[in-house]
Amino acid sequence: MSSSFANGAWSIIGLGNASIVGTPTTYETTPGVYTISLTSAGTATFAFGSTATAVPDGGSIAMLFGLSILSLGVFSRRVKRA
Numbered sequence: 001m002s003s004s005f006a007n008g009a010w011s012i013i014g015l016g017n018a019s020i021v022g023t024p025t026t027y028e029t030t031p032g033v034y035t036i037s038l039t040s041a042g043t044a045t046f047a048f049g050s051t052a053t054a055v056p057d058g059g060s061i062a063m064l065f066g067l068s069i070l071s072l073g074v075f076s077r078r079v080k081r082a
Contacts, residue, residue, distance in 0.1 A: 001013065001015070008039060008040040009038065011036070011038075013034070016032070016034050016048075017030065018030045018048050030052050031050065032049050
């Protein structure tokens with residue numbers, strides 16, 4: 001973590017983890033760099049950046065897509081018979 005004060009602005013920069021919890025999705029904890037800036041004018045900003053890459057989900061999306069295509073095929077055959 002580092003801190004600096006220049007030109008009427010105070011900045012804090014450090015390493016940390018971002019965790020977002022919400023409904024219906026909870027995201028994985030992500031490591032990154034955060035920056036907090038405060039100015040003498042009373043404004044404040046917060047930024048978080050990460051270079052972490054997404055991890056593949058193991059094929060569950062492909063499996064669900066294939067299952068939906070199969071279901072559409074079965075449904076269309078039943079509709080044609082009726």
